[in-house]
Amino acid sequence: MAFGPFLLLATLEGLLQAAVLTLTALGLSLVFGVMRVVNVAHGEFYMLGAVVAWWVASMFSLHPAVGFFAALVISPLIVGAIAFASERLILKRLNYDPVSTIVATIGMLYIIQQTVLLTYGPDARPVSAPFYYRIQLPWFGYSGYNLFVISAAIVLLLAVWFVLSRTRLGLIMRATQFDREMAQAFGIPIERVYAFVFAAGAMLAAVAAVLIVPIRQAHYLMGLDPLLLSFIVVILGGLGSLRGTVIAALLIGLSDGIISMFFSPTLAKIISTLLVALVLVFKPEGLFGAKAR
Numbered sequence: 001m002a003f004g005p006f007l008l009l010a011t012l013e014g015l016l017q018a019a020v021l022t023l024t025a026l027g028l029s030l031v032f033g034v035m036r037v038v039n040v041a042h043g044e045f046y047m048l049g050a051v052v053a054w055w056v057a058s059m060f061s062l063h064p065a066v067g068f069f070a071a072l073v074i075s076p077l078i079v080g081a082i083a084f085a086s087e088r089l090i091l092k093r094l095n096y097d098p099v100s101t102i103v104a105t106i107g108m109l110y111i112i113q114q115t116v117l118l119t120y121g122p123d124a125r126p127v128s129a130p131f132y133y134r135i136q137l138p139w140f141g142y143s144g145y146n147l148f149v150i151s152a153a154i155v156l157l158l159a160v161w162f163v164l165s166r167t168r169l170g171l172i173m174r175a176t177q178f179d180r181e182m183a184q185a186f187g188i189p190i191e192r193v194y195a196f197v198f199a200a201g202a203m204l205a206a207v208a209a210v211l212i213v214p215i216r217q218a219h220y221l222m223g224l225d226p227l228l229l230s231f232i233v234v235i236l237g238g239l240g241s242l243r244g245t246v247i248a249a250l251l252i253g254l255s256d257g258i259i260s261m262f263f264s265p266t267l268a269k270i271i272s273t274l275l276v277a278l279v280l281v282f283k284p285e286g287l288f289g290a291k292a293r
Helices: 003-035 042-058 064-091 098-120 144-166 168-178 180-185 190-216 224-237 242-262 265-282
Strands: 134-136 141-143
Touching (some): 003 042, 003 168, 003 224, 042 190, 042 224, 064 190, 144 168, 168 190
16 A cells, blocks of 8 residues: 555544543543542553453343443443442542542552452453444445444543533532532532542543453453553643543544554654653643643
């Protein structure tokens, strides 16, 4: 193939990675933006979403689409319930202290990871895609499921934007993020908002995992890379900035896809790390983050 087809293929692969990364990083950014909690266990909620998706899909012997779409509904709900319980039992008792919550979520990371290892095992296991269809482009055929993942991520991002900017729930979350004490003075149940946000962040990660697991399989160690990339995205975009998260995820995803195609995946990771270092030096609040006052 000539340069143009290679570039198109690299761009499509980059958009696929950006779509999944945006959902994962959005959950991390949402939790930090509202709660001011750095959730180090976020990648394990992603992994848990993939593992639960495999478990749910394996219970259905019908068409793969039945198991997949059942997993797409059930897995985020289960992961969200676990995150909700974790917030109530652990983070609430620590009064959301920044240092204590980092240590606590590191502990949650290992508990979730080792529990999955003991119950699920060390093997990577696939989930069948709901359909297998290749869209024939002028130079090559491309997976229709990959395009479905990109489209689903866009729909979910629009839904999150609508909730945050056009609903009463979004107004409550933004008020809590802006001034916790003032929101509490107006009768907003801060602790319930925090529990909901922590669960919602984990559910976004679980949805991303369910969407990608037919391509990359479920494994008990699969949460590490999404966690690191999500931190890179929220640092670049600005902690707590949803717009910055989306733009940074597109930047990282597209650059990773294109650089990996024409050069090497290692170079793509080096450039991502270099971008983070430059942002931390010259604009510590991130590209779209608000400066501390």
